[in-house]
Amino acid sequence: MHMNLVDAKVGEEYIVKDIDAQDEELKSFLFSLGCYSGEPITVISHIKGGCVVSIKDARYNMDRDLAGAISI
Numbered sequence: 001m002h003m004n005l006v007d008a009k010v011g012e013e014y015i016v017k018d019i020d021a022q023d024e025e026l027k028s029f030l031f032s033l034g035c036y037s038g039e040p041i042t043v044i045s046h047i048k049g050g051c052v053v054s055i056k057d058a059r060y061n062m063d064r065d066l067a068g069a070i071s072i
Contacts, residue, residue, distance in 0.1 A: 005051055005067035008043040014072035016041050021069040033060060035070065 008014055016039045019027050034056040035041060044052040050063040062070075 003072050005041070005043060005053065005062065005070045005072060006064060008051070008072060010043050010045055013040050013042045015039070016070060016072060018071040019069060020071055026066070026069070030066075030070070033058070041070070041072065 003014075004020075005014075016035060016037055018037060019030055019035070021027055021030075030036065035053075039055065042054040044054050044059060047061070050061060051067050052059055052061055053067075
């Protein structure tokens with residue numbers, strides 16, 4: 001089943017499968033956060049227009065487009 005962070009349940013840990021973005025800058029930005037294939041990621045909460053995620057003990061706000069580009 002194809003899921004992305006927009007579909008993720010709060011508090012459940014997922015493994016990043018793929019970053020579905022055409023923008024190389026966006027991919028390298030996510031990579032610099034530690035968000036890449038094989039890494040665990042957890043949605044802390046869904047907020048209006050996006051979500052808050054936890055990657056490697058750090059928290060980040062992601063808008064809906066960015067969250068939708070991260071396959072889990």
